Amino acid sequence: MSDPLPKTPKGKLARLPAKLREAVCRRIHDGETAGQILPWLNALPEVIKACETHFEGELITPQNLSAWRMGGYQVWLSQRDEIEATRDRARYSLELAKASGGNLSEGALAQVTGEVMELMEEITAVRKAGGEIDPKALVAINKILVAARSRELDTLTHQLNLKKLEQKDRELALAEDKFQIQFVEAFLKHLDDKKAREIAESGVHKDIKMDQLRLHLFGRRPERQEGPP
Numbered sequence: 001m002s003d004p005l006p007k008t009p010k011g012k013l014a015r016l017p018a019k020l021r022e023a024v025c026r027r028i029h030d031g032e033t034a035g036q037i038l039p040w041l042n043a044l045p046e047v048i049k050a051c052e053t054h055f056e057g058e059l060i061t062p063q064n065l066s067a068w069r070m071g072g073y074q075v076w077l078s079q080r081d082e083i084e085a086t087r088d089r090a091r092y093s094l095e096l097a098k099a100s101g102g103n104l105s106e107g108a109l110a111q112v113t114g115e116v117m118e119l120m121e122e123i124t125a126v127r128k129a130g131g132e133i134d135p136k137a138l139v140a141i142n143k144i145l146v147a148a149r150s151r152e153l154d155t156l157t158h159q160l161n162l163k164k165l166e167q168k169d170r171e172l173a174l175a176e177d178k179f180q181i182q183f184v185e186a187f188l189k190h191l192d193d194k195k196a197r198e199i200a201e202s203g204v205h206k207d208i209k210m211d212q213l214r215l216h217l218f219g220r221r222p223e224r225q226e227g228p229p
Contacts, residue, residue: 012060013068015050025076028069034062 013021020041027037041047042059051059204212 011067011071012051012055012064013072015054017046020044020046021072022076024065024068025073028073029077029080034065037065038062 013024016024024037024041038060047060048057051057202212
């Protein structure tokens with residue numbers, strides 16, 4: 001990862017670790033004066049070591065801090081503003097994706113937000129350069145949102161179809177359970193039935209035996225009524 005704050009061979013503050021330079025910038029941003037910052041800073045072991053190594057033990061002075069205010073701190077400010085602007089674009093992209101995408105899943109929402117944010121950054125860069133926004137960029141954002149919604153609808157349709165299949169499977173299972181219960185009840189009822197034993201023990205073909213048992217246990221099916229001509 002690249003170091004976001006500038007370092008030069010001569011500056012004392014530039015020789016400090018990145019976390020300390022970041023802390024100094026935050027203190028300056030919070031309005032602390034040199035009289036507040038320097039006693040804290042010059043007491044840190046990392047600062048003492050850096051000053052001994054590169055500046056013969058001379059600690060950081062108000063002049064050093066003033067130079068940092070005009071240099072490194074200004075870079076930090078501009079980068080901080082850009083980070084905030086990026087976060088704002090991300091929030092806007094997320095809100096736009098949510099509003100246009102309806103009930104988008106988390107994965108789809110993240111993808112759409114990223115794509116919209118890329119276009120928003122391009123639009124922002126054009127604005128900063130004083131150029132005019134290409135209407136095609138707005139059309140592209142709209143296409144991204146429409147495509148995402150379409151994909152989500154396809155997913156929801158697929159999930160609905162799966163639920164319908166599961167419902168059918170449950171209905172078939174219930175029907176099978178019902179038949180098995182009826183069969184067991186009928187079998188128990190006719191367990192001591194002499195006729196059933198005679199059929200079961202007869203020497204006829206298995207298919208014929210099954211038909212005879214089914215007819216004996218469940219009765220003859222009603223004749224199918226013919227409809228009107």
